[in-house]
Amino acid sequence: MDGLGGSSTETPVSKKLHEFSRIYQYYLDKTTPHAVPRWVGTAIIALIYGIRVYFVQGFYIITYGLGIYILNLLIGFLTPLIDPELEASDGAVLPTKGSDEFKPFIRRLPEFKFWHTITKAFCIAFVMTFFSVFDVPVFWPILLCYWVVLFVLTMKRQIAHMIKYRYVPFSIGKQKYGGKKSGAAASGSRAD
Template sequence: MEGGPGEETSALGQWRTSFSRVFQHYLDRSTPHPVRRWLGTLAAAAVYVLRVYFLQGFYIVSYGLGIYILNLLIGFLSPQVDPELDHLDGASLPTKGSDEFRPFVRRLPEFKFWYSITKAFCVAFVMTFFSAFDVPVFWPILLCYWIVLFVLTMKRQILHMIKYRYVPFSVGKKRYTGKKSYASTSGD
Protein backbone atom coordinates (compact mmCIF):
# COMPACT_ATOMS: atom_id res chain seq x y z
CA MET A 1 0.00 0.00 0.00
CA GLU A 2 1.57 3.23 -1.14
CA GLY A 3 0.60 6.69 0.06
CA GLY A 4 -0.47 5.57 3.52
CA PRO A 5 -0.61 7.89 6.52
CA GLY A 6 2.87 6.81 7.64
CA GLU A 7 4.47 8.01 4.40
CA GLU A 8 2.65 11.35 4.55
CA THR A 9 3.90 11.94 8.08
CA SER A 10 7.40 10.94 7.02
CA ALA A 11 7.33 13.34 4.05
CA LEU A 12 6.05 16.12 6.28
CA GLY A 13 8.76 15.33 8.83
CA GLN A 14 11.44 15.40 6.15
CA TRP A 15 10.16 18.74 4.85
CA ARG A 16 10.15 20.23 8.36
CA THR A 17 13.69 18.96 8.98
CA SER A 18 14.90 20.34 5.67
CA PHE A 19 13.20 23.70 6.26
CA SER A 20 14.60 23.86 9.79
CA ARG A 21 18.15 23.26 8.53
CA VAL A 22 17.89 25.91 5.82
CA PHE A 23 16.39 28.41 8.26
CA GLN A 24 19.12 27.71 10.82
CA HIS A 25 21.75 28.10 8.09
CA TYR A 26 20.53 31.60 7.27
CA LEU A 27 20.24 32.49 10.95
CA ASP A 28 23.84 31.39 11.46
CA ARG A 29 24.99 33.42 8.47
CA SER A 30 23.24 36.54 9.85
CA THR A 31 25.00 36.34 13.23
CA PRO A 32 28.08 38.45 12.36
CA HIS A 33 25.95 41.21 10.79
CA PRO A 34 24.11 42.93 13.67
CA VAL A 35 23.48 46.22 11.84
CA ARG A 36 21.84 44.44 8.90
CA ARG A 37 19.79 42.26 11.24
CA TRP A 38 18.50 45.26 13.18
CA LEU A 39 17.73 47.14 9.96
CA GLY A 40 15.64 44.16 8.85
CA THR A 41 13.82 44.18 12.17
CA LEU A 42 13.26 47.91 11.85
CA ALA A 43 11.74 47.31 8.42
CA ALA A 44 9.44 44.62 9.84
CA ALA A 45 8.43 46.98 12.65
CA ALA A 46 7.70 49.75 10.13
CA VAL A 47 5.49 47.42 8.08
CA TYR A 48 3.62 46.42 11.23
CA VAL A 49 3.16 50.03 12.38
CA LEU A 50 1.91 51.07 8.94
CA ARG A 51 -0.57 48.17 8.88
CA VAL A 52 -1.94 49.07 12.31
CA TYR A 53 -2.11 52.75 11.35
CA PHE A 54 -4.03 52.13 8.14
CA LEU A 55 -6.38 49.58 9.72
CA GLN A 56 -7.03 51.85 12.72
CA GLY A 57 -7.23 48.85 15.03
CA PHE A 58 -5.41 45.98 16.71
CA TYR A 59 -4.38 48.15 19.65
CA ILE A 60 -4.53 45.24 22.09
CA VAL A 61 -2.08 43.32 19.88
CA SER A 62 0.20 46.37 19.82
CA TYR A 63 -0.04 46.77 23.60
CA GLY A 64 0.84 43.10 24.12
CA LEU A 65 3.74 43.51 21.70
CA GLY A 66 4.97 46.55 23.66
CA ILE A 67 4.81 44.68 26.98
CA TYR A 68 6.69 41.74 25.46
CA ILE A 69 9.41 44.00 24.04
CA LEU A 70 9.73 45.76 27.41
CA ASN A 71 10.20 42.38 29.08
CA LEU A 72 12.89 41.46 26.53
CA LEU A 73 14.60 44.82 27.08
CA ILE A 74 14.81 44.19 30.82
CA GLY A 75 16.46 40.82 30.15
CA PHE A 76 18.86 42.47 27.71
CA LEU A 77 19.90 45.15 30.21
CA SER A 78 20.18 42.81 33.21
CA PRO A 79 23.28 40.86 34.22
CA GLN A 80 23.19 37.10 34.00
CA VAL A 81 23.95 36.84 37.70
CA ASP A 82 21.86 39.35 39.65
CA PRO A 83 23.71 40.49 42.80
CA GLU A 84 20.41 41.03 44.65
CA LEU A 85 19.23 37.48 44.07
CA ASP A 86 22.39 35.40 43.78
CA HIS A 87 25.10 35.82 46.36
CA LEU A 88 27.77 33.76 44.60
CA ASP A 89 31.41 34.29 45.43
CA GLY A 90 33.05 33.97 42.03
CA ALA A 91 30.46 35.03 39.47
CA SER A 92 29.09 38.31 40.77
CA LEU A 93 29.51 41.84 39.50
CA PRO A 94 32.31 43.93 41.00
CA THR A 95 30.83 46.33 43.57
CA LYS A 96 33.98 48.23 44.57
CA GLY A 97 36.68 49.95 42.57
CA SER A 98 39.27 47.51 43.93
CA ASP A 99 37.33 44.42 42.77
CA GLU A 100 38.62 42.41 39.85
CA PHE A 101 37.23 43.34 36.43
CA ARG A 102 34.59 40.96 35.17
CA PRO A 103 32.97 41.50 31.79
CA PHE A 104 29.24 42.17 31.68
CA VAL A 105 27.33 39.04 30.70
CA ARG A 106 23.72 39.66 29.76
CA ARG A 107 20.81 37.55 30.91
CA LEU A 108 19.48 37.75 27.33
CA PRO A 109 22.21 37.87 24.66
CA GLU A 110 21.93 40.35 21.79
CA PHE A 111 21.22 37.70 19.15
CA LYS A 112 18.38 36.14 21.13
CA PHE A 113 17.06 39.63 21.90
CA TRP A 114 17.02 40.47 18.19
CA TYR A 115 15.52 37.12 17.20
CA SER A 116 12.74 37.35 19.80
CA ILE A 117 11.80 40.90 18.79
CA THR A 118 11.77 39.98 15.10
CA LYS A 119 9.56 36.95 15.76
CA ALA A 120 7.25 39.09 17.90
CA PHE A 121 6.75 41.64 15.11
CA CYS A 122 6.10 38.86 12.60
CA VAL A 123 3.55 37.16 14.87
CA ALA A 124 1.84 40.49 15.60
CA PHE A 125 1.71 41.23 11.87
CA VAL A 126 0.04 37.86 11.18
CA MET A 127 -2.44 38.53 14.00
CA THR A 128 -3.62 41.67 12.19
CA PHE A 129 -5.16 39.45 9.50
CA PHE A 130 -7.65 37.93 11.99
CA SER A 131 -10.52 40.11 13.14
CA ALA A 132 -10.82 38.16 16.41
CA PHE A 133 -7.76 40.06 17.68
CA ASP A 134 -9.21 43.47 16.84
CA VAL A 135 -10.78 44.18 20.22
CA PRO A 136 -12.24 47.71 20.39
CA VAL A 137 -10.46 49.73 23.09
CA PHE A 138 -9.69 53.36 23.77
CA TRP A 139 -6.04 53.28 22.69
CA PRO A 140 -4.82 56.49 24.43
CA ILE A 141 -5.38 54.84 27.82
CA LEU A 142 -3.33 51.82 26.75
CA LEU A 143 -0.58 54.09 25.47
CA CYS A 144 -0.49 56.11 28.70
CA TYR A 145 -0.43 52.95 30.79
CA TRP A 146 2.42 51.51 28.70
CA ILE A 147 4.43 54.74 29.02
CA VAL A 148 3.99 54.77 32.81
CA LEU A 149 4.99 51.10 32.96
CA PHE A 150 8.05 51.78 30.78
CA VAL A 151 9.19 54.76 32.88
CA LEU A 152 8.78 52.91 36.19
CA THR A 153 10.52 49.80 34.89
CA MET A 154 13.43 51.73 33.39
CA LYS A 155 13.79 53.80 36.58
CA ARG A 156 14.08 50.61 38.60
CA GLN A 157 16.58 49.14 36.10
CA ILE A 158 18.73 52.30 36.04
CA LEU A 159 18.78 52.44 39.85
CA HIS A 160 19.87 48.79 39.86
CA MET A 161 22.66 49.64 37.38
CA ILE A 162 23.82 52.54 39.55
CA LYS A 163 23.68 50.53 42.77
CA TYR A 164 25.78 47.66 41.41
CA ARG A 165 27.93 49.84 39.11
CA TYR A 166 27.55 48.11 35.79
CA VAL A 167 27.04 49.41 32.28
CA PRO A 168 25.40 46.98 29.86
CA PHE A 169 26.86 48.71 26.78
CA SER A 170 30.39 48.62 25.43
CA VAL A 171 30.40 52.18 24.08
CA GLY A 172 33.36 54.07 25.50
CA LYS A 173 34.98 51.05 27.13
CA LYS A 174 38.66 50.31 26.51
CA ARG A 175 39.42 47.68 23.90
CA TYR A 176 42.59 45.70 23.48
CA THR A 177 44.12 46.45 20.08
CA GLY A 178 47.30 44.40 20.35
CA LYS A 179 50.92 45.47 20.17
CA LYS A 180 51.70 48.44 17.96
CA SER A 181 54.56 48.20 15.51
CA TYR A 182 56.90 51.16 16.00
CA ALA A 183 59.39 50.12 13.32
CA SER A 184 57.24 51.44 10.47
CA THR A 185 56.74 54.85 12.13
CA SER A 186 60.45 55.70 12.51
CA GLY A 187 60.81 56.41 8.71
CA ASP A 188 63.56 58.69 7.45
Template sequence: MEGVSGGASDASANPLAKWRIEFSRAFQYYLDRSTPQPVGRWLGTAGLALIYALRCYYLKGFYIVSYALGIYLLNLLIGFLSPKVDPELEVMDGPSLPTKGSDEFKPFIRRLPEFKFWYSTTKAFCIAFCMTFFSVFDVPVFWPILLCYWIVLFVLTMKRQILHMIKYKYVPFSIGKQLYNQSRLELVRTPCDDDDWNC
Protein backbone atom coordinates in the same frame (compact mmCIF):
# COMPACT_ATOMS: atom_id res chain seq x y z
CA MET B 1 16.83 -3.51 13.34
CA GLU B 2 13.58 -3.47 11.43
CA GLY B 3 12.21 -0.65 13.64
CA VAL B 4 15.11 1.63 12.75
CA SER B 5 14.90 1.05 9.01
CA GLY B 6 11.10 1.20 9.11
CA GLY B 7 11.20 4.65 10.81
CA ALA B 8 13.57 5.98 8.18
CA SER B 9 11.37 4.69 5.37
CA ASP B 10 8.32 6.29 7.02
CA ALA B 11 10.10 9.68 7.14
CA SER B 12 11.16 9.39 3.51
CA ALA B 13 7.70 8.24 2.45
CA ASN B 14 5.94 11.12 4.21
CA PRO B 15 6.56 14.23 2.06
CA LEU B 16 5.33 16.56 4.80
CA ALA B 17 7.93 15.28 7.27
CA LYS B 18 10.65 15.49 4.63
CA TRP B 19 9.66 19.07 3.76
CA ARG B 20 9.63 19.99 7.44
CA ILE B 21 13.15 18.64 7.96
CA GLU B 22 14.46 20.43 4.87
CA PHE B 23 12.78 23.68 5.92
CA SER B 24 14.22 23.38 9.42
CA ARG B 25 17.73 22.84 8.04
CA ALA B 26 17.45 25.76 5.61
CA PHE B 27 16.05 28.03 8.33
CA GLN B 28 18.87 27.10 10.71
CA TYR B 29 21.44 27.64 7.94
CA TYR B 30 20.25 31.19 7.25
CA LEU B 31 19.90 31.89 10.97
CA ASP B 32 23.52 30.83 11.49
CA ARG B 33 24.67 32.98 8.58
CA SER B 34 22.88 36.02 10.03
CA THR B 35 24.58 35.71 13.42
CA PRO B 36 27.67 37.83 12.62
CA GLN B 37 25.52 40.50 10.86
CA PRO B 38 23.88 42.46 13.73
CA VAL B 39 23.27 45.64 11.73
CA GLY B 40 21.55 43.80 8.89
CA ARG B 41 19.47 41.75 11.30
CA TRP B 42 18.26 44.80 13.22
CA LEU B 43 17.53 46.70 10.00
CA GLY B 44 15.37 43.80 8.86
CA THR B 45 13.55 43.78 12.18
CA ALA B 46 13.05 47.55 11.96
CA GLY B 47 11.54 47.08 8.49
CA LEU B 48 9.22 44.40 9.85
CA ALA B 49 8.21 46.71 12.73
CA LEU B 50 7.48 49.50 10.23
CA ILE B 51 5.29 47.17 8.14
CA TYR B 52 3.43 46.11 11.29
CA ALA B 53 2.93 49.73 12.40
CA LEU B 54 1.65 50.75 8.94
CA ARG B 55 -0.78 47.82 8.90
CA CYS B 56 -2.18 48.75 12.32
CA TYR B 57 -2.37 52.41 11.29
CA TYR B 58 -4.32 51.71 8.10
CA LEU B 59 -6.61 49.18 9.80
CA LYS B 60 -7.09 51.54 12.77
CA GLY B 61 -7.28 48.65 15.17
CA PHE B 62 -5.47 45.82 16.94
CA TYR B 63 -4.47 48.07 19.84
CA ILE B 64 -4.57 45.20 22.33
CA VAL B 65 -2.15 43.23 20.14
CA SER B 66 0.14 46.26 19.93
CA TYR B 67 -0.04 46.79 23.68
CA ALA B 68 0.80 43.14 24.39
CA LEU B 69 3.67 43.40 21.89
CA GLY B 70 4.95 46.52 23.67
CA ILE B 71 4.85 44.81 27.08
CA TYR B 72 6.67 41.77 25.69
CA LEU B 73 9.35 43.96 24.05
CA LEU B 74 9.80 45.87 27.32
CA ASN B 75 10.32 42.56 29.10
CA LEU B 76 12.92 41.54 26.51
CA LEU B 77 14.69 44.91 26.85
CA ILE B 78 14.96 44.49 30.61
CA GLY B 79 16.49 41.05 30.11
CA PHE B 80 18.92 42.50 27.58
CA LEU B 81 20.03 45.30 29.93
CA SER B 82 20.27 43.12 33.05
CA PRO B 83 23.31 41.14 34.17
CA LYS B 84 23.11 37.36 34.12
CA VAL B 85 23.82 37.23 37.84
CA ASP B 86 21.88 39.94 39.67
CA PRO B 87 23.75 40.96 42.84
CA GLU B 88 20.46 41.96 44.53
CA LEU B 89 18.85 38.57 44.09
CA GLU B 90 21.68 36.06 44.44
CA VAL B 91 24.84 35.78 46.45
CA MET B 92 27.20 33.89 44.16
CA ASP B 93 30.36 32.05 45.03
CA GLY B 94 31.65 32.52 41.49
CA PRO B 95 32.06 35.60 39.32
CA SER B 96 29.71 38.54 39.88
CA LEU B 97 29.63 42.24 39.12
CA PRO B 98 32.29 44.31 40.90
CA THR B 99 30.76 46.71 43.45
CA LYS B 100 33.90 48.67 44.37
CA GLY B 101 36.72 50.14 42.32
CA SER B 102 39.20 47.78 43.98
CA ASP B 103 37.22 44.68 42.94
CA GLU B 104 38.53 42.50 40.17
CA PHE B 105 37.17 43.30 36.69
CA LYS B 106 34.57 40.83 35.49
CA PRO B 107 33.01 41.15 32.04
CA PHE B 108 29.35 42.06 31.76
CA ILE B 109 27.33 39.00 30.77
CA ARG B 110 23.75 39.70 29.75
CA ARG B 111 20.82 37.72 31.04
CA LEU B 112 19.44 37.78 27.47
CA PRO B 113 22.15 37.75 24.76
CA GLU B 114 21.84 40.11 21.80
CA PHE B 115 21.08 37.36 19.28
CA LYS B 116 18.27 35.90 21.39
CA PHE B 117 16.96 39.43 21.99
CA TRP B 118 16.86 40.04 18.24
CA TYR B 119 15.35 36.64 17.47
CA SER B 120 12.61 36.99 20.08
CA THR B 121 11.83 40.55 18.94
CA THR B 122 11.57 39.50 15.30
CA LYS B 123 9.44 36.50 16.16
CA ALA B 124 7.13 38.70 18.26
CA PHE B 125 6.63 41.14 15.37
CA CYS B 126 5.89 38.24 12.99
CA ILE B 127 3.31 36.77 15.36
CA ALA B 128 1.70 40.17 15.97
CA PHE B 129 1.58 40.80 12.21
CA CYS B 130 -0.13 37.44 11.63
CA MET B 131 -2.64 38.24 14.38
CA THR B 132 -3.77 41.33 12.45
CA PHE B 133 -5.34 39.04 9.85
CA PHE B 134 -7.85 37.67 12.39
CA SER B 135 -10.66 39.98 13.48
CA VAL B 136 -11.08 38.14 16.78
CA PHE B 137 -7.95 39.95 18.07
CA ASP B 138 -9.32 43.38 17.15
CA VAL B 139 -10.89 44.16 20.52
CA PRO B 140 -12.42 47.66 20.64
CA VAL B 141 -10.57 49.69 23.26
CA PHE B 142 -9.75 53.35 23.92
CA TRP B 143 -6.13 53.27 22.76
CA PRO B 144 -4.85 56.53 24.41
CA ILE B 145 -5.33 54.92 27.83
CA LEU B 146 -3.25 51.90 26.79
CA LEU B 147 -0.57 54.16 25.35
CA CYS B 148 -0.39 56.30 28.52
CA TYR B 149 -0.25 53.19 30.71
CA TRP B 150 2.55 51.70 28.59
CA ILE B 151 4.56 54.96 28.71
CA VAL B 152 4.22 55.13 32.52
CA LEU B 153 5.23 51.48 32.78
CA PHE B 154 8.23 52.07 30.49
CA VAL B 155 9.42 55.13 32.45
CA LEU B 156 9.11 53.42 35.83
CA THR B 157 10.82 50.25 34.61
CA MET B 158 13.69 52.15 32.97
CA LYS B 159 14.11 54.33 36.06
CA ARG B 160 14.44 51.21 38.21
CA GLN B 161 16.91 49.66 35.74
CA ILE B 162 19.06 52.81 35.56
CA LEU B 163 19.16 53.05 39.36
CA HIS B 164 20.24 49.39 39.44
CA MET B 165 23.03 50.19 36.93
CA ILE B 166 24.20 53.14 39.04
CA LYS B 167 24.07 51.18 42.30
CA TYR B 168 26.13 48.25 41.01
CA LYS B 169 28.26 50.36 38.63
CA TYR B 170 27.85 48.54 35.35
CA VAL B 171 27.14 49.67 31.81
CA PRO B 172 25.52 47.11 29.51
CA PHE B 173 27.04 48.64 26.37
CA SER B 174 30.63 48.82 25.18
CA ILE B 175 31.81 50.71 22.14
CA GLY B 176 35.11 49.64 20.65
CA LYS B 177 37.85 47.61 22.24
CA GLN B 178 39.64 48.73 25.41
CA LEU B 179 43.35 49.19 24.79
CA TYR B 180 45.97 50.25 27.31
CA ASN B 181 48.70 52.69 26.32
CA GLN B 182 52.00 51.08 27.35
CA SER B 183 53.87 54.33 28.09
CA ARG B 184 51.28 56.02 30.32
CA LEU B 185 49.11 53.00 31.27
CA GLU B 186 45.89 54.83 30.50
CA LEU B 187 42.77 53.37 28.99
CA VAL B 188 42.13 54.24 25.33
CA ARG B 189 38.91 53.27 23.51
CA THR B 190 39.34 52.62 19.81
CA PRO B 191 37.11 50.93 17.26
CA CYS B 192 38.30 47.50 16.27
CA ASP B 193 39.46 47.28 12.64
CA ASP B 194 38.98 44.12 10.62
CA ASP B 195 42.58 44.13 9.39
CA ASP B 196 44.04 44.59 12.87
CA TRP B 197 45.22 41.16 14.02
CA ASN B 198 45.23 42.25 17.69
CA CYS B 199 41.39 42.59 17.79
Protein backbone atom coordinates in the same frame (compact mmCIF):
# COMPACT_ATOMS: atom_id res chain seq x y z
CA MET C 1 15.42 4.37 11.36
CA ASP C 2 13.87 3.03 14.52
CA GLY C 3 16.23 0.03 14.83
CA LEU C 4 13.48 -2.63 15.03
CA GLY C 5 12.33 -3.23 11.49
CA GLY C 6 14.59 -0.83 9.64
CA SER C 7 11.68 1.35 8.51
CA SER C 8 11.51 5.07 9.15
CA THR C 9 8.66 6.42 11.28
CA GLU C 10 8.98 9.95 9.88
CA THR C 11 6.06 11.18 7.86
CA PRO C 12 6.55 13.30 4.74
CA VAL C 13 5.23 16.32 6.65
CA SER C 14 7.74 15.89 9.48
CA LYS C 15 10.55 15.43 6.92
CA LYS C 16 9.58 18.72 5.24
CA LEU C 17 9.36 20.50 8.59
CA HIS C 18 12.78 19.17 9.55
CA GLU C 19 14.22 20.27 6.19
CA PHE C 20 12.65 23.73 6.58
CA SER C 21 14.03 23.95 10.12
CA ARG C 22 17.55 23.13 8.91
CA ILE C 23 17.37 25.71 6.09
CA TYR C 24 15.99 28.34 8.48
CA GLN C 25 18.77 27.63 11.00
CA TYR C 26 21.40 27.77 8.23
CA TYR C 27 20.35 31.27 7.14
CA LEU C 28 19.87 32.37 10.72
CA ASP C 29 23.46 31.30 11.49
CA LYS C 30 24.72 33.26 8.47
CA THR C 31 23.17 36.46 9.88
CA THR C 32 24.89 36.15 13.27
CA PRO C 33 27.93 38.37 12.58
CA HIS C 34 25.90 41.05 10.78
CA ALA C 35 24.30 42.93 13.69
CA VAL C 36 23.57 46.25 11.96
CA PRO C 37 21.81 44.75 8.91
CA ARG C 38 19.81 42.46 11.22
CA TRP C 39 18.56 45.39 13.30
CA VAL C 40 17.84 47.46 10.18
CA GLY C 41 15.73 44.57 8.89
CA THR C 42 13.87 44.39 12.19
CA ALA C 43 13.28 48.16 12.10
CA ILE C 44 11.82 47.78 8.61
CA ILE C 45 9.54 44.97 9.81
CA ALA C 46 8.47 47.14 12.77
CA LEU C 47 7.78 50.05 10.40
CA ILE C 48 5.65 47.82 8.16
CA TYR C 49 3.75 46.62 11.23
CA GLY C 50 3.23 50.21 12.40
CA ILE C 51 1.96 51.26 8.97
CA ARG C 52 -0.42 48.29 8.92
CA VAL C 53 -1.86 49.17 12.33
CA TYR C 54 -2.12 52.86 11.37
CA PHE C 55 -4.03 52.22 8.14
CA VAL C 56 -6.29 49.53 9.60
CA GLN C 57 -7.01 51.76 12.62
CA GLY C 58 -7.25 48.79 14.94
CA PHE C 59 -5.40 45.95 16.63
CA TYR C 60 -4.26 48.22 19.44
CA ILE C 61 -4.48 45.43 21.98
CA ILE C 62 -2.03 43.41 19.85
CA THR C 63 0.32 46.39 19.77
CA TYR C 64 0.03 46.84 23.53
CA GLY C 65 0.81 43.16 24.10
CA LEU C 66 3.75 43.45 21.72
CA GLY C 67 5.01 46.50 23.62
CA ILE C 68 4.81 44.69 26.97
CA TYR C 69 6.61 41.68 25.48
CA ILE C 70 9.39 43.85 24.05
CA LEU C 71 9.74 45.64 27.41
CA ASN C 72 10.14 42.26 29.08
CA LEU C 73 12.81 41.28 26.54
CA LEU C 74 14.59 44.61 27.06
CA ILE C 75 14.81 43.97 30.79
CA GLY C 76 16.39 40.58 30.09
CA PHE C 77 18.80 42.23 27.68
CA LEU C 78 19.87 44.87 30.21
CA THR C 79 20.14 42.51 33.19
CA PRO C 80 23.32 40.58 34.00
CA LEU C 81 23.22 36.80 33.87
CA ILE C 82 24.24 36.62 37.50
CA ASP C 83 22.13 39.20 39.29
CA PRO C 84 23.78 40.26 42.57
CA GLU C 85 20.39 40.98 44.16
CA LEU C 86 18.94 37.56 43.41
CA GLU C 87 21.81 35.14 43.83
CA ALA C 88 24.13 34.57 46.73
CA SER C 89 27.72 35.63 46.25
CA ASP C 90 29.50 32.47 45.13
CA GLY C 91 32.49 34.16 43.52
CA ALA C 92 31.07 35.27 40.16
CA VAL C 93 29.57 38.69 40.88
CA LEU C 94 29.82 42.10 39.29
CA PRO C 95 32.58 44.30 40.74
CA THR C 96 31.27 46.96 43.11
CA LYS C 97 34.55 48.72 43.97
CA GLY C 98 37.41 49.97 41.85
CA SER C 99 39.74 47.46 43.48
CA ASP C 100 37.50 44.49 42.60
CA GLU C 101 38.54 42.12 39.84
CA PHE C 102 37.07 42.94 36.42
CA LYS C 103 34.36 40.54 35.35
CA PRO C 104 32.83 41.03 31.91
CA PHE C 105 29.15 41.85 31.64
CA ILE C 106 27.24 38.78 30.48
CA ARG C 107 23.62 39.40 29.59
CA ARG C 108 20.73 37.30 30.77
CA LEU C 109 19.37 37.55 27.20
CA PRO C 110 22.14 37.70 24.55
CA GLU C 111 21.88 40.26 21.75
CA PHE C 112 21.25 37.67 19.02
CA LYS C 113 18.40 36.01 20.92
CA PHE C 114 17.04 39.48 21.77
CA TRP C 115 17.02 40.41 18.08
CA HIS C 116 15.60 37.08 16.94
CA THR C 117 12.79 37.11 19.49
CA ILE C 118 11.80 40.71 18.75
CA THR C 119 11.76 40.01 15.02
CA LYS C 120 9.59 36.91 15.50
CA ALA C 121 7.26 38.92 17.77
CA PHE C 122 6.76 41.61 15.12
CA CYS C 123 6.12 38.99 12.45
CA ILE C 124 3.57 37.16 14.60
CA ALA C 125 1.85 40.42 15.52
CA PHE C 126 1.74 41.37 11.83
CA VAL C 127 0.08 38.07 10.92
CA MET C 128 -2.41 38.54 13.77
CA THR C 129 -3.58 41.81 12.20
CA PHE C 130 -5.16 39.81 9.38
CA PHE C 131 -7.63 38.10 11.74
CA SER C 132 -10.52 40.22 12.97
CA VAL C 133 -10.92 38.13 16.13
CA PHE C 134 -7.82 39.89 17.51
CA ASP C 135 -9.20 43.38 16.83
CA VAL C 136 -10.64 44.03 20.28
CA PRO C 137 -12.12 47.54 20.51
CA VAL C 138 -10.18 49.53 23.11
CA PHE C 139 -9.48 53.18 23.78
CA TRP C 140 -5.86 53.19 22.66
CA PRO C 141 -4.72 56.40 24.43
CA ILE C 142 -5.29 54.68 27.80
CA LEU C 143 -3.18 51.71 26.71
CA LEU C 144 -0.46 54.04 25.47
CA CYS C 145 -0.40 56.01 28.72
CA TYR C 146 -0.31 52.83 30.78
CA TRP C 147 2.54 51.44 28.67
CA VAL C 148 4.56 54.67 28.97
CA VAL C 149 4.12 54.69 32.77
CA LEU C 150 5.12 51.03 32.93
CA PHE C 151 8.16 51.70 30.73
CA VAL C 152 9.30 54.68 32.81
CA LEU C 153 8.91 52.84 36.14
CA THR C 154 10.66 49.72 34.82
CA MET C 155 13.55 51.66 33.31
CA LYS C 156 13.91 53.73 36.48
CA ARG C 157 14.27 50.54 38.49
CA GLN C 158 16.69 49.04 35.95
CA ILE C 159 18.87 52.17 35.83
CA ALA C 160 18.95 52.27 39.64
CA HIS C 161 20.09 48.63 39.57
CA MET C 162 22.84 49.52 37.06
CA ILE C 163 24.03 52.39 39.23
CA LYS C 164 23.94 50.34 42.43
CA TYR C 165 26.01 47.49 41.00
CA ARG C 166 28.08 49.69 38.64
CA TYR C 167 27.66 48.00 35.32
CA VAL C 168 27.00 49.31 31.84
CA PRO C 169 25.28 46.79 29.58
CA PHE C 170 26.48 48.46 26.37
CA SER C 171 29.87 48.35 24.76
CA ILE C 172 30.51 49.69 21.31
CA GLY C 173 33.37 47.93 19.61
CA LYS C 174 36.60 46.78 21.13
CA GLN C 175 38.25 49.09 23.64
CA LYS C 176 41.54 50.62 22.52
CA TYR C 177 44.32 51.17 25.01
CA GLY C 178 46.99 53.81 24.40
CA GLY C 179 49.71 52.80 26.86
CA LYS C 180 53.27 52.44 25.53
CA LYS C 181 52.18 51.96 21.94
CA SER C 182 51.08 55.58 21.52
CA GLY C 183 54.32 56.80 23.15
CA ALA C 184 56.44 54.71 20.76
CA ALA C 185 54.46 56.00 17.80
CA ALA C 186 55.03 59.58 18.97
CA SER C 187 58.79 59.06 19.36
CA GLY C 188 58.95 57.34 15.96
CA SER C 189 57.34 60.35 14.30
CA ARG C 190 59.93 62.71 15.90
CA ALA C 191 62.82 60.76 14.34
CA ASP C 192 61.63 61.64 10.82
